[in-house]
Amino acid sequence: MLIRAVLFDLDNTLTHRDQSIWAYSHYLAAYYQPLLFEADPQQIKCIVNRIDNGGYPDIQLLTHPSIGASVAYALLQELSWHEQPDFEELTQFWFRHFGSHAVAMTGALELLRHLKQAQYKLAIVSNGSHATRLNILQGLGFSHFFDAIISSESAGVSKPKPEIFLYASERLGLEPEECLFIGDHPINDVQGALGAGMQAVLLDGFHADKEHAVNTKRIQKLDQLWKYLSSDYGRTDDIE
Structure with missing residues (x-):
């Protein structure tokens, strides 16, 4: 999809x-x-x-x-x-x-601009207090990019439970299969999103490789995600 x-x-x-x-x-x-x-x-x-x-x-x-x-x-x-x-x-x-x-990840601003210009809906799904999520996004200057900002506090459930991902897709008015999730944690982010029926990509380098399955889709830097989305429905050599 x-x-x-x-x-x-x-x-x-x-x-x-x-x-x-x-x-x-x-x-x-x-x-x-x-x-x-x-x-x-x-x-x-x-x-x-x-x-x-x-x-x-x-x-x-x-x-x-x-x-x-x-x-x-x-x-x-x-x-x-x-x-x-x-x-x-x-x-x-x-x-x-x-x-x-807060210090932005390399390529984050450019990626968000590309995605917004391409009319993707954007959301944050993050464990932690809602006020802290908002403060970090405001500090980065990223708040205005997002259609939904969802914390575990506001949702009443934490990643990797599927309910928080399903809640996010409902907030966006989309089916889970229409959503791609990206995060650094192989369990909380990737396995959680996949378990809710979403597509998922791991931003590699922050957690031990042994924690996730061999066939997990991975990128090493954020600009690879834009290349992935710009390819033939995600089929590209830029993602493993």
Whole structure:
């Protein structure tokens, strides 16, 4: 069936999570420099990365219900402060500023422009809080491209369960078979979308190869997706 919509994961698909954390860490170090004995962005980044784990936090490392609060707690415990900010202030700092420091994946803007000009319907389907999804998209300047922005919080169900993908196709007014999903996670994104009847492509390089089936369609960079869609209904050497 002809593809009429392209649905995206967010972290490590349209935004590079590690580069975004690096940008956020620099900003936090500069902002709180007057309160720190040493404002080291690399130390901050290591703390955030340990807890965030590429957007897939280990529940055992979360001291609080959210990544933002857990990061705030760790920063208060591990950085050398001569005057500590309030825990709630540092928690809200994450929610206010992480999205505005999101770094786009290479080729993301160009791909979205091509897809919009070609009249594909576009959607985000991403696990996490809805406000954080919106903040990241606003920080990237991508919000206006999308016909639907769906978080696990707003849908009441998380990837890889098929219900969130089916909800997305319903929001777009399309059959699942008319939707192509792209994401970085072989289970949450690819297997989840395929299980809902969608087509799916893995953006390779963020998770171990052993996690997904050998016959999974894969690309190494986003511009290959446009070549894939521009080919004879997806048959091209640019996709494995």
